[in-house]
Amino acid sequence: MTTAAVDMGSNSTRLLVIDSDGEVLTRKLTITRLAEGVDRTGHLADAALARTLDTLALYREIWEGHGASHVRIAATSAVRDAADRDRFFSGVREVASVDARVLSGDEEAATAFAGAVGALEVPRPCAVVDIGGGSTELIVGDARDTVVGSVSLQLGCVRLTERLLPDDPPTADQLEAARAEVAVQLQRADDVLAGVGSAVTDAAVLVGVAGTVTTIAALHLGLDRYDPERIHGTDVPRAAVAAWASRLSEVRAAERALFGPMQPGREDVIVGGALILARVLDRYGFEAITASEADILDGLARGLGAATW
Helix, strand or coil: CCEEEEEECCCEEEEEEECCCCCEEEEEEEECCCCCCHHHHCCCCHHHHHHHHHHHHHHHHHHHHCCCCEEEEEECHHHHHCCCHHHHHHHHHHHHCCCEEECCHHHHHHHHHHHHHCCCCCCCCEEEEEECCCCEEEEEECCCCCEEEEEEECCCHHHHHHHHCCCCCCCHHHHHHHHHHHHHHHHHHHHHHHHCCCCHHHCCEEEEECHHHHHHHHHHHCCCCCCHHHHCCCEEEHHHHHHHHHHHHHCCHHHHCCCCCCCCCCCCCHHHHHHHHHHHHHHHCCCEEEEECCCHHHHHHCCCCCCCC
């Protein structure tokens, strides 16, 4: 059975199609910024919803071309936070003839963890950080890859940029305010994890998923273009993450867009994402982060994690 999965995230909409043997037939990503303005207004912007649904229509042609008989469509932070989410559901149903599901924070975390660690040979136990557009998930697993603690934070590259990094490039005061907000959110994460007897520092290694991490890995590798095969499994030292977070914050978005592996549409929010990643590494003392191209999308396609259809 050929399966298609669509992750309708806060910053990007992605498609993965796998065959009955689990082999990847196609993988696509489009920056759609569904979360645009949601943090401020509590509603989905008309233009953001329209471009996301247009992308979904294109993806439908692709999965039907591959003969996918099972389609899973999931949404996360932007739709969870939107008061008018019914517009999203009806739009997806009209465009794709498939009902979408909004994953809870716990479901999102478990699915991302399963997708990421299943595709990597790294020491166990490991923790996963998933920096999305609207939220960031921290997930801790045990030696058998069972999730023993997770937390979903109202902290993502789009949300942080819209709230606290409005200038291009951001000012020193804005960067300091953003760092302070990340610190507050990470303290909340520690409190939640401690409540279930877990901690990020229990892990032997930290795995990072989603566009912020993979883009910084690509920049660290000096790639001329985004190359998933080169990026997957790359260890990025903490010092390199800090250096890139600093460099990206010092130049305008137009200049960031010229960096070879920077995907169009990510250049204006990468500073927020890089700042989150740098603070995570600093707080928990990991010397490096391992980038994984496999993530929640792989978990969805392969039926892993807590989300059910």
